[in-house]
Amino acid sequence: MYAAIEAVRQGAASVLLLDRSLIGRGGATVMAQMTVAAAVGPGDDWRHHLADTLAAGRGLCDPALAALLCEVGAECILEMDRWKVGWARAGNGFAQVQAPGHDRARCVYVDFLSTGPAVSKALRAQVQRVGDAIRRIGEVLVTDLVVQDGRVTGAVALHVASGVALTIAAAATIIATGGLTRLYARNSASANMSGDGYALALRAGATLLDMEFVQFFPIGHLAPRLIGMDPIMWDPFRYKLGGRLLNGAMQEFVERWGGDAENGTYSTTRDLATYAITKEVEAGRGSPNGGAWLSFTHVPAATLRAAFGPVIDRLAANGIDLTRDCIEVSPIAHYHMGGVRVDTAMRTDLPGLLCAGEAVGGANGANRLSGNAITEALAFGRIAGAEAARQAAEGAPDFSAAAAREALALLAGEGPAQNPAALVARLQRLMSTDVGPFRTAGGLARAAAELAVLRAELGTTPPGAPGLAHDLARLDWLDLRQMLLVAEAVVVAATARVESRGAHQREDFPEMSPAWERNLPLRLRAGANVPELVS
Amino acid sequence: MPTTTLHIRRGGPGEAPRHDVFELRFEPGESVLDALRRLRIGTDPTLAFRYACLNANACKECMMLLDGRVVYACTARLEARDMRLDPLPNKTLLRDLATVIAPPDERLD
Ligand SMILES: Cc1cc2nc3c(=O)[nH]c(=O)nc-3n(C[C@H](O)[C@H](O)[C@H](O)COP(=O)(O)OP(=O)(O)OC[C@H]3O[C@@H](n4cnc5c(N)ncnc54)[C@H](O)[C@@H]3O)c2cc1C
Ligand code: FES
Numbered sequence: 018m019y020a021a022i023e024a025v026r027q028g029a030a031s032v033l034l035l036d037r038s039l040i041g042r043g044g045a046t047v048m049a050q051m052t053v054a055a056a057v058g059p060g061d062d063w064r065h066h067l068a069d070t071l072a073a074g075r076g077l078c079d080p081a082l083a084a085l086l087c088e089v090g091a092e093c094i095l096e097m098d099r100w101k102v103g104w105a106r107a108g109n110g111f112a113q114v115q116a117p118g119h120d121r122a123r124c125v126y127v128d129f130l131s132t133g134p135a136v137s138k139a140l141r142a143q144v145q146r147v148g149d150a151i152r153r154i155g156e157v158l159v160t161d162l163v164v165q166d167g168r169v170t171g172a173v174a175l176h177v178a179s180g181v182a183l184t185i186a187a188a189a190t191i192i193a194t195g196g197l198t199r200l201y202a203r204n205s206a207s208a209n210m211s212g213d214g215y216a217l218a219l220r221a222g223a224t225l226l227d228m229e230f231v232q233f234f235p236i237g238h239l240a241p242r243l244i245g246m247d248p249i250m251w252d253p254f255r256y257k258l259g260g261r262l263l264n265g266a267m268q269e270f271v272e273r274w275g276g277d278a279e280n281g282t283y284s285t286t287r288d289l290a291t292y293a294i295t296k297e298v299e300a301g302r303g304s305p306n307g308g309a310w311l312s313f314t315h316v317p318a319a320t321l322r323a324a325f326g327p328v329i330d331r332l333a334a335n336g337i338d339l340t341r342d343c344i345e346v347s348p349i350a351h352y353h354m355g356g357v358r359v360d361t362a363m364r365t366d367l368p369g370l371l372c373a374g375e376a377v378g379g380a381n382g383a384n385r386l387s388g389n390a391i392t393e394a395l396a397f398g399r400i401a402g403a404e405a406a407r408q409a410a411e412g413a414p415d416f417s418a419a420a421a422r423e424a425l426a427l428l429a430g431e432g433p434a435q436n437p438a439a440l441v442a443r444l445q446r447l448m449s450t451d452v453g454p455f456r457t458a459g460g461l462a463r464a465a466a467e468l469a470v471l472r473a474e475l476g477t478t479p480p481g482a483p484g485l486a487h488d489l490a491r492l493d494w495l496d497l498r499q500m501l502l503v504a505e506a507v508v509v510a511a512t513a514r515v516e517s518r519g520a521h522q523r524e525d526f527p528e529m530s531p532a533w534e535r536n537l538p539l540r541l542r543a544g545a546n547v548p549e550l551v552s
Numbered sequence: 553m554p555t556t557t558l559h560i561r562r563g564g565p566g567e568a569p570r571h572d573v574f575e576l577r578f579e580p581g582e583s584v585l586d587a588l589r590r591l592r593i594g595t596d597p598t599l600a601f602r603y604a605c606l607n608a609n610a611c612k613e614c615m616m617l618l619d620g621r622v623v624y625a626c627t628a629r630l631e632a633r634d635m636r637l638d639p640l641p642n643k644t645l646l647r648d649l650a651t652v653i654a655p656p657d658e659r660l661d
Contacts, residue, residue, distance in 0.1 A: 038604045040658050042611045050608075134610060155654045176660050178646055183660075207604040207611060242581030245627040247608035335581075436597040438589075481598075486564060487646040490597045 018140035019093065019395050020191050020373050023402030025150045029409050032151045033185065034144065037158040037177065037209055041141045044195045045206040045352075045375065046394060049133030051253045052124030054388030055094035056087060058113050063087040065120060070389060073118045073286075074354075074382020075519045076534040077227065081361050082380040085400060090392035093399055094125060102139040103127050114256045116387035117286045124388040129326050130253060136391060157183065159213065160495055161424035162190065162221040162370065165417050169221055169369035173424035177492060180484040182428040184421045188413035189369055189405035192217060192357060193398065196375040197231070197503050199496075201350035201453070202445040205237055205249045211496045212503035214376035218357045219502060219541040219548055223365040226378045226536045227355030228503075229510035229521045232385055233454045235290035236262070237349025239308040243335050248349055250328075251311055252387070255283040257324045262290070263310040263343070264302040270309075273297075281315070288384055288519055291348045291454050298347070308347030313339045348454060352390055354381045354520060355510070358538060363401035369408065373401035379536065383519025432478030437493035444471055444500055452507055457525045461512045468508065472501050472546060505547045510537045513550055553577040554632035558587060560599070561638045564647045571636065572596075578630045583607070584637070585614055585625040588649075600648035601625065615640055616649045625649075 018041055021032045036043050056066040066087040071078050098104055098111075104125045105112040115122040127135040144151055156177040163171045163184070171186040197212030198204035215225055236255070238248040254260060259281040264270045272278050274293035276285045285293070294309045304310050313321065318340050322329055329339070337344065356378030363371045374394040381389060447467045451460035479494040514537060516530040517523050539548040556578055559571040574595065576587050585603055592599050604611035607626055614625040617638040625637075643651035652659070 038611065039613060039654055042613070043604045047610045048605055048608045153658045154660050155658045157660065178652060178654075179660070207608075208606055209604055242579060244581070244583045244607060244629065245609040245624075247605075247610065436593070438592040438597045439594070442593050485647070487600045487602075487648075487650040488598075489592065489600055493597065 018144050019398030020193060020402035020405065021151045022140070022143050022147055023399045024406040024409075025147045027403045027406035029406040030150060033187070034151055034153045035157040035159060035174065036155050038207075039155045040153045041137045043207060043209045045133075045210060046391065047133050047137040048206060048247050049136070049391055050130035050247055050250055051132055052114060052116060052126040052256065052388045053094065053132060053136075053391040054116065054119060054124050054386060055091045055392055056123060057091050057094055057111060057125065058121070058123065059110060061121060061123060063091050066091075066123060069119050070381065070386055073384050073386045075384055075529065077382035077518070077536060079379035082359070082377070085361060086380045086389060086393045086396050089396040089399060093395035094392065097136065097139055097395070100139045100143055102135050116256060117284055118386045119388070124256075126253070129328050130250060132391070158492065158495065159217065160428065162217050163416070163421045163424065164221050164367070165414060165420045167222070167367065168414065169367050170414060170416050170420065173421050173428065175428055175492075175495065178486060180486055180488055180491075182425055182483070184418070184425065186413070186416035187369075188409040188411075189371060191363075191371045191373055191401045191405055192376050193373045193401070194376050196353040197507075198350045198353070200445065200448045200500055200504055200507070202442075202449040203237060203347075204350040205234055205247065206351070211500045212353075213496075213499045214372065215356060215506060216499035216502045218365060218370070218372065219506065219539070221367055221370060222540070223367050223370060224358040224538045224540050224551065225356060225506055225548070226358045226538045227382070227510070228378070228506040228539060229514050229537065230354035230383050230519060231350060231454075231507065232287065232352040232354060232520045233291045233348040234351035235287055235294055235348050236309075236311060236346035237351070238344065239304075239347045240306040240345040241336065243337070245331060245335075249351060251344070251346060254313065254325070258313055258316050258320065259283055261312045261315070262294075263312055264297050265304050265310070266302060267310065270297050270302070286384075287387070288522075292522065294347060295455060304345045306345050308345045310343040311346045312343040314341065314343065316340070352385055354378070354383065354385055361400075362404040363397055364404060369413070371401045371405055373397040383521065427479070429483055430478035431482045432476060432480050435474075435476075435480045435494075437475070437480065437490060437497050440471055440474060441493055441497050441500065444497065444504060448504055448507075452504070452511060454520065455522045455524050456511050457523065458512070461508055464508050465505075465512070468501060468504055475501065502541070502546070502548070506539050509548055509550065510539060513537055553579060556587065556630045556632055557634045559634060559636040560649065562648050565645045582630050583626050584618065584623070584628045584630060584635070587630055588625060600646065600650045602650050602653070613653065615653065617641065
């Protein structure tokens with residue numbers, strides 16, 4: 018949405034904003050309940066934020082992209098404030114909390130647990146204010162990009178509500194499809210995060226990088242069943258109240274796996290906490306459902322209520338009283354550091370194709386700092402929008418219907434009945450088992466073999482006849498087509514990186530190696546199913 | 553594990569209304585959306601309903617009627633009894649439990 022707004026501000030006359038779900042409601046942004054990192058506090062400077070971002074990225078950040086995230090991101094946060102997003106205040110400035118890995122309190126938020134909905138709402142309001150230059154159409158699933166002589170000239174899409182296939186001509190196209198968390202059985206984001214942008218870019222001929230770096234959020238909610246709240250909601254509780262992470266025997270354990278004693282504070286980084294919980298469970302000391310306990314029982318009821326107000330009532334409706342009950346948490350797929358390779362104007366290798374948001378690779382390297390993702394989405398959206406407007410002003414080649422023919426033929430195909438929902442569930446299980454935060458050569462080889470089996474079962478034609486309204490079986494088939502390609506990219510890169518760094522941990526290569534302080538770019542050769550490493 | 557019996561309205565616009573009946577075991581605390589998604593994986597992949605955020609109650613896509621009352625399927629809990637699910641009555645029906653809920657100016661005409 019930021020990209021669309023900026024494109025019009027920079028002179029674009031006609032912007033099409035598409036989403037497979039409802040506009041501004043279908044992705045991770047609306048779900049983010051927590052905090053946004055930006056150097057907007059007194060004495061802070063985007064260069065300090067950059068230093069922290071580069072350190073967290075373990076040598077793999079693209080420094081130019083990381084700098085844009087920190088510098089332009091701070092401007093966007095201030096602009097969002099003018100757009101009345103409602104950042105919480107303290108005294109004359111913003112209320113800011115310190116998240117692990119940041120050198121100071123740098124993260125703004127909207128109370129209570131309303132950051133994402135507030136960001137989405139403020140952007141939606143701005144999009145509407147911009148007026149008719151932005152045409153919004155929901156329920157449009159982009160399935161392929163259209164490429165003419167190496168240049169992206171538009172896209173082919175399925176209108177989910179009617180089942181009708183669409184072609185779209187565009188002088189510039191921005192991929193802003195978010196991450197790939199749906200590849201995993203336990204994930205924190207929406208069902209729309211199938212990694213479509215990565216697959217679209219690969220099939221069009223663009224380059225991906227850092228695909229092996231999937232961030233697992235260590236304390237995703239595990240039990241008891243909690244509804245109406247996002248599964249990573251315990252993070253803000255830890256920011257504000259500390260909390261204690263305990264094993265099945267109610268003992269603290271982070272120190273055993275290389276962490277520092279927390280003493281009721283929140284200081285353990287995401288990768289270390291994921292490691293400590295996984296190892297503790299493997300050692301047979303997990304909580305009943307295979308995770309760790311998180312306890313706030315030492316925090317007085319009045320303090321809980323002051324920090325989280327109405328959220329305490331929502332927990333009570335789920336039967337949880339934090340003064341009495343501990344909850345169970347365990348790692349959950351949350352964010353993807355890797356993505357489409359871009360330059361500082363968000364241009365991919367292909368003329369006419371830009372990328373923005375979580376779909377971009379490189380800014381966060383091997384591990385993302387908490388709070389950097391929304392900042393990245395806003396900043397890169399703004400930059401991509403400006404560049405798209407510039408490109409549109411230069412004009413575009415004539416759209417050739419012939420270049421869209423193959424992609425349209427896929428959507429017109431009529432295949433045998435099958436159950437792609439069950440195949441998606443199988444993919445999610447295999448990715449969780451063998452391509453989770455801890456990997457081995459054996460597990461990755463098994464995953465590669467199972468992906469090939471799934472691809473064979475998927476076939477080449479979506480099930481049933483085209484043209485049915487809200488046909489979830491065909492939709493799952495099309496999603497799985499993209500998910501399999503993206504899963505291959507993760508497996509190929511994770512197999513190649515024979516070291517452990519940030520979010521990519523190889524149990525057979527536990528050390529970080531200076532020789533591997535480089536990114537792994539991937540491309541898909543025409544007609545191939547599996548992407549290849551390129552040097 | 554308790555069992556719920558879901559009576560789910562099926563079909564598209566203009567078709568004679570019918571309710572398919574599914575019996576399903578569930579863990580206490582699970583949502584109606586959990587059950588619908590499990591049915592698609594295990595029993596009937598063609599069952600149509602809307603959802604995006606799964607659990608967070610952020611996307612507001614999963615609205616439907618439970619025993620005649622509007623609920624979010626992702627926050628309505630399963631119960632060990634007969635439960636009737638219908639599409640929103642005041643929206644255009646797409647199929648089964650899915651209706652057109654996008655604002656008018658965000659639709660493809
Ligand atoms: C529960 C949760 C909490 C989080 N909390 C925080 C936080 O506190 N702070 C922080 O900085 N980050 C947080 N993150 C991460 C952050 O929210 C995301 O990285 C960021 O919002 C991504 O924004 P985006 O615009 O790139 O993508 P998204 O907001 O995910 O939007 C992508 C959109 O693309 C659409 N789409 C996907 N594929 C297609 C297709 N083929 N055709 C058409 N449309 C398509 C989707 O429907 C979606 O609407 C959180 C993430 C989650 C899941
Ligand atoms: S699935 Fe998003 S609100 Fe219910």
